[in-house]
Amino acid sequence: MTEILAKLEHVSRVYQKGREKVDVLHELDLEIEKGDFLALMGPSGSGKTTLLNLLGGLDRPTGGTVTVGGQELSAMSNSQLSGWRSTHVGFIFQFYNLLPVLTAQKNVELPLLLTNMSGKERSRRAGIALEIVGLADRANHKPRELSGGQEQRVAIARAIVSDPELLLCDEPTGDLDRQTADEILKLLQTLNREHGKTIIMVTHDAQAAEYAQRTLHMDKGKLEARAAA
Amino acid sequence: MKYLGLVWRNAWRKKARTSLTMLSVMVAFLLFALLNAIAFAFRSGQDVADAERLVVIHKISLINPLPISYEARIAATPGVAEVTHASWFGGYYQEPRNQFAQFPVDARAYFEMYPELDIEPGQLESWADNRIGAVVGPEQFGWTIGDRIPILSTIWPQTDGERTWEFELAGIFSTSDQRGSTAYMLFNYDYFEEARAFGKGTVGWYILRVAPGANPVEVAQAIDEQFANSPNETETSTEAAFAASFAKQFGNIALIVQLILGAVFFTLLLVAGNTMSQSVRERIPELAVLKTVGFSDGSVLGIVLSESILIIALGGLLGLGLGWLAVQGAASSMGAMLPGIYLSGPAILTAIAIIIGAGILAGIFPALKAMRLSIVDALARG
Numbered sequence: 378m379t380e381i382l383a384k385l386e387h388v389s390r391v392y393q394k395g396r397e398k399v400d401v402l403h404e405l406d407l408e409i410e411k412g413d414f415l416a417l418m419g420p421s422g423s424g425k426t427t428l429l430n431l432l433g434g435l436d437r438p439t440g441g442t443v444t445v446g447g448q449e450l451s452a453m454s455n456s457q458l459s460g461w462r463s464t465h466v467g468f469i470f471q472f473y474n475l476l477p478v479l480t481a482q483k484n485v486e487l488p489l490l491l492t493n494m495s496g497k498e499r500s501r502r503a504g505i506a507l508e509i510v511g512l513a514d515r516a517n518h519k520p521r522e523l524s525g526g527q528e529q530r531v532a533i534a535r536a537i538v539s540d541p542e543l544l545l546c547d548e549p550t551g552d553l554d555r556q557t558a559d560e561i562l563k564l565l566q567t568l569n570r571e572h573g574k575t576i577i578m579v580t581h582d583a584q585a586a587e588y589a590q591r592t593l594h595m596d597k598g599k600l601e602a603r604a605a606a
Numbered sequence: 607m608k609y610l611g612l613v614w615r616n617a618w619r620k621k622a623r624t625s626l627t628m629l630s631v632m633v634a635f636l637l638f639a640l641l642n643a644i645a646f647a648f649r650s651g652q653d654v655a656d657a658e659r660l661v662v663i664h665k666i667s668l669i670n671p672l673p674i675s676y677e678a679r680i681a682a683t684p685g686v687a688e689v690t691h692a693s694w695f696g697g698y699y700q701e702p703r704n705q706f707a708q709f710p711v712d713a714r715a716y717f718e719m720y721p722e723l724d725i726e727p728g729q730l731e732s733w734a735d736n737r738i739g740a741v742v743g744p745e746q747f748g749w750t751i752g753d754r755i756p757i758l759s760t761i762w763p764q765t766d767g768e769r770t771w772e773f774e775l776a777g778i779f780s781t782s783d784q785r786g787s788t789a790y791m792l793f794n795y796d797y798f799e800e801a802r803a804f805g806k807g808t809v810g811w812y813i814l815r816v817a818p819g820a821n822p823v824e825v826a827q828a829i830d831e832q833f834a835n836s837p838n839e840t841e842t843s844t845e846a847a848f849a850a851s852f853a854k855q856f857g858n859i860a861l862i863v864q865l866i867l868g869a870v871f872f873t874l875l876l877v878a879g880n881t882m883s884q885s886v887r888e889r890i891p892e893l894a895v896l897k898t899v900g901f902s903d904g905s906v907l908g909i910v911l912s913e914s915i916l917i918i919a920l921g922g923l924l925g926l927g928l929g930w931l932a933v934q935g936a937a938s939s940m941g942a943m944l945p946g947i948y949l950s951g952p953a954i955l956t957a958i959a960i961i962i963g964a965g966i967l968a969g970i971f972p973a974l975k976a977m978r979l980s981i982v983d984a985l986a987r988g
Binding site for chain 2: 430433435436455456459460461462463464468470474476477478479483487488490491496535
């Protein structure tokens, strides 16, 4: 029997823009199994990123419940959510979002600063994460000294360094050329298949979605399931 | 401490901006050190004042002399253990810029009154027995015992009209209290009294020690009542009050220093606050990333505040260090003109408190902004 990692029940998200209410997600239900690699596609403004933010505890639903790993995120305080994020979820963004003042190694170590690990242990784990993404030899380079693909690999290393079960990727290849994008997607696939990470990836790219086990399409805040190609 | 590396690197993300901010902080604390040391010099007399010593001056002002005949009457006042006197000589050595204080006193009585002053007994006797003998603190112009020292008085000519008085250095005294000045010369009152062209039979002020168990306030009242309605009425006060009124002749130094420093630190807050605001504004997405990976609101607040404190602490400590060096330099080169110039422990502690306070004040608004940041909005901006 497959284990459900994340569950959304009747989730709504309404934003207030001036006097206008924007209904981004509407009564959405979704179950994500552990070990799943799910691609979320859909037009801009369909609610993909909002859904990702809710699953990552970055945002709160205006209605319904979001449960990840048995914990109801919507019931957690801000500080509980911060603590939860640091150990249970890794984020990968389109524009990498690395800290430019830190080296690749220090960027990867960032989530580990929140633990009680010694500096030596943090450094060892960051080294392993960089090795997994194939960038051990770039550990002491700053982001501006890396290519886009390398920056994204560092961002992936940062996302996996605290060994979270869930990786949330918001258009991770949106800023990369085809070849580099494929390399990154293969890496995500490896993390899914060999390291058991559950991955939810927002993308506009149908080719990128092919790397996922299944694809869900969103439109106007609602989901539509289709079989993976 | 584990965030120190992150704080340090963020503080130096714009090296030129941080350096300029630090420079302005450094200048502010350099000024703080110098002005505090000067203010300390002006009130050093109050700090080393003995609570059991009283000073008797003319009621009109310190400039007006008192008759020497008062000495015996003050000594006879109930509650007075001992009394001596001193006068202002107002001279300089060789050229006007070499001004320092000189006082004609009764040699033995003066050193009994001030037990905190140390002098070898042999030197004290040698001075007391030498009509033109004088003693000085150790830092005076490199003089050694036996030197003949000409001092030109701007106030007191001799009976033959000569303004240059000759002295022979008979001893060197010191004090173990670092706050106390020894940058002055003491010489025999008898020589002064005999040779001066005017003002004979007078002294500048009296210093007395209250007998054990006697009430200093009552003793002071008894002395002043004794001379009430005479041509030379007196005002008796504690040594600290005397030192304070002496310093006030130059203006309210403490207030002037506070006003200058207030303006300097207000400007400093604006400069450092602006630096921190810019720094936070230009890395909103980065702060959002910190929150995304699990840094709590409080951690983000602490990181930004620490950056602010770090920049001000680096500049402030550098300024204090330079100020300390400058004060040491001034003490050795200008000690005679401004005795007691000293960067005190309380001043350094105050500076450290200001560093922390200014760091918090300069960083608090940007830090609160960073703390309240909505991750979703901030990431959308990136």
